[in-house]
Amino acid sequence: xxxxxxxxxRGASASRPTAFSMLHLLLNLLLLLLQSFFFxxxxxxxxxxxxxxxxxxxxxxxxxxxxxxxxxxxxxxxxFWEGVACDGPDSGRVSQLWLPSRGLTGxxxxxxxxxxxxxxxxxxxxxxxxxxxxxxxxxxxxxxVLDLSYNSLYGELPLDFISDDNNSLSPIQTLDLSSNHFxxxxxxxxxxxxxxxxxxxxxxxxxxTGQVPSWICINTSLTILDLSYNKLDGKIPTGLDKCSKLxxxxxxxxxxxxxxxxxxxxxxxxxxxxxxxxxxxxxIRDAIVQLDKLTILELFSNEFEGPIPKDxxxxx
Numbered sequence: 587x588x589x590x591x592x593x594x595x596r597g598a599s600a601s602r603p604t605a606f607s608m609l610h611l612l613l614n615l616l617l618l619l620l621q622s623f624f625f626x627x628x629x630x631x632x633x634x635x636x637x638x639x640x641x642x643x644x645x646x647x648x649x650x651x652x653x654x655x656x657x658x659x660x661x662x663x664x665x666f667w668e669g670v671a672c673d674g675p676d677s678g679r680v681s682q683l684w685l686p687s688r689g690l691t692g693x694x695x696x697x698x699x700x701x702x703x704x705x706x707x708x709x710x711x712x713x714x715x716x717x718x719x720x721x722x723x724x725x726x727x728x729x730x731v732l733d734l735s736y737n738s739l740y741g742e743l744p745l746d747f748i749s750d751d752n753n754s755l756s757p758i759q760t761l762d763l764s765s766n767h768f769x770x771x772x773x774x775x776x777x778x779x780x781x782x783x784x785x786x787x788x789x790x791x792x793x794x795t796g797q798v799p800s801w802i803c804i805n806t807s808l809t810i811l812d813l814s815y816n817k818l819d820g821k822i823p824t825g826l827d828k829c830s831k832l833x834x835x836x837x838x839x840x841x842x843x844x845x846x847x848x849x850x851x852x853x854x855x856x857x858x859x860x861x862x863x864x865x866x867x868x869x870i871r872d873a874i875v876q877l878d879k880l881t882i883l884e885l886f887s888n889e890f891e892g893p894i895p896k897d898x899x900x901x902x
Contacts (some may be wrong), residue, residue: 603711606656611619617812619631620781624889629832632665632678632746633663633664633665633670633672633678633680634665634672634677634678634679634680636700637664637678637679637680637700637701638664640697640698640700640701641658641664641667641670641680641697641701641703642658642660643695643697644694644695644697645658646695647692647693647694647695647697648690648691648692648693648714649690649691649692650688650689650690651688651689653691654688654689656668656685656688656690658670659853661881664680665678667681668685669682669684669685669688670682670683671684671706673703673705673784677703679703680701680703680704681703681704681705681706682704682705682706682707683698683701683704683706683707683708683709684706684707684708685708685709685712686708686709686711686733686868687710687711687712688741689711689712689713690709690712690713690714691712691713691714691715692714692715693714693716693717693745694714694716694718694719694739695719696719698719698726699721699722699725699726700725701726702725702726702727702728702879703728704728704729705728705729705730705731705757705765706729706730706731707726707729707731707732707734707833708731708732708733709733709734709737710733710734710735710736710737710762711736711737712736712737712858712881713734713737713738714734714737714738714739715737715738715739715740715743716739716740716741717739717740717744718734718741720745722744723744723745723756723758723777727754727757728757729756729757729758730757730759731758731759731760732758732759732760732761732762732763733760733762733837734762734763734766735763735764735765735766735788736764736766736902737763737765737766738764738766738767739763739766739767739768740766740767740769741768741769741770742768742769742770743763743769743770743771743772743773743789743792743794744763744768744775745766745772745773745776745777755780755781755782756777756780756781757781757783758777758781758783758784759781759783759784759785759786759807760784760785760786761778761784761786761787761788762786762788763788763789764788764789764790764791764792764812765790765792766791766792767792767793768789768792768793768794769792769793769794769795770794770795770796770879771794771795771796771797772789772794772798772799772802774799774801778799778802778804778805779804781805782804782805782806782807783805783807783830784805784807784808785807785808785809785810786809786810787802787808787810787811787812788804788811788812789812789813789816790812790813790814790815790816790836791814791815791816792815792816793816793817794813794816794817794818795816795817795818795819796818796819796820797818797819797820797821797823797893798813798818798822798823798837798842799823799863800823800824800825801825801888802823802825802829803825803826803827803828803829804828805829806828806829806830806831807831808829808831808832808834809831809832809833809834809855810833810834811829811834811835811836811837812834812835812836812837813836813837813840814836814838814839814840814860815838815839815840816839816840817840817841818837818840818841818842819840819841819842819843819844820842821842821843821844821845821847821849822837822842822844822846822847822850824847824848824849825849826847826849826850827849827850827851827852827853829853830853830855830862831855832853832855832856833856833857833858833879834856834857834858834860835853835856835858835859835860836858836860836861837860837861837864838860838861838862838863838864838884839862839863839864840863840864841864841865842861842864842865842866843864843865843866843867844866844867844868845867845868845869846861846866846868846870846871847865848871848873851873851874851876851877852870852873852876853877854876854877854878854879855879856864856877856879856880857879857880857881857882858880858881858883859877859880859882859884859885860882860883860884861882861884861885861888862884862886862887862888863886863887863888864887864888865887865888865889866885866888866889866890867888867889867890867891868890868891868892869890869891869892869893870885870890870892870895871892872895872896872897874895874898874901875895875897875898875900875901877901878901878902880901880902881902883901885893
């Protein structure tokens with residue numbers, strides 16, 4: 587059969603525009619998909635303007651090293667400032683201040699207390715001085731993590747109760763005030779008694795006085811309790827066995843005395859027990875071998891007497 591070349595040419599010409607149209611349609615669809623990817627999701631809300639003012643007021647009371655200035659530009663959204671994070675795309679409220687080891691000097695101004703949705707605050711390893719603002723915990727009652735360690739803060743241990751309502755609870759989980767110059771006692775009417783989810787409490791290397799509180803294990807979630815390098819005295823109270831998750835207990839370099847409470851041998855979760863340079867007396871019970879998770883046991887420079895437990899070598 588003979589094929590007309592002209593008819594074939596016309597058929598090919600008709601098919602080419604159809605293929606081109608399909609390609610054009612696919613390109614348009616791809617462009618729409620890319621636009622929806624980049625522009626359809628809501629953009630992050632700008633930083634709350636009140637919080638921005640409070641951050642700038644805080645900045646006016648501190649100094650950063652000239653070689654590494656704090657990157658807080660008044661022309662940019664404060665949610666993107668160094669160390670600042672906001673709680674989501676809707677409100678723009680500041681939820682985190684995370685500025686450890688920045689060489690910051692100055693004091694913590696009361697403007698911080700207006701950042702009422704702060705959940706995480708870390709100013710550790712800086713050079714802050716002075717008192718913590720009055721009402722610190724009652725104002726910042728959403729704090730979950732507070733780390734002010736390795737500064738030069740002083741005054742009474744700032745553990746004010748979170749509110750006048752004794753039924754209120756504190757969400758604080760990590761509280762590290764170590765290596766400062768805090769003084770006074772660990773008071774009973776403090777935020778600690780309302781912090782049922784507290785896992786880390788470190789006030790070592792201060793000048794605290796008084797006794798280890800008998801209610802300390804009301805916080806049954808405690809895993810680290812560090813009271814070392816202070817001026818605490820008296821006996822370790824009973825009740826440590828209620829700290830059923832306690833892994834690290836340090837209270838060395840104080841003026842503690844008396845015998846080791848019997849219930850300390852029942853804290854089976856203990857991995858470190860450090861009580862050196864105190865005035866403990868009496869014997870060390872054979873029950874210490876029940877602490878089969880212990881990896882560090884420091885009891886030197888005390889006044890213990892009697893035999894070393896015969897099975898102590900079983901401890902790993």
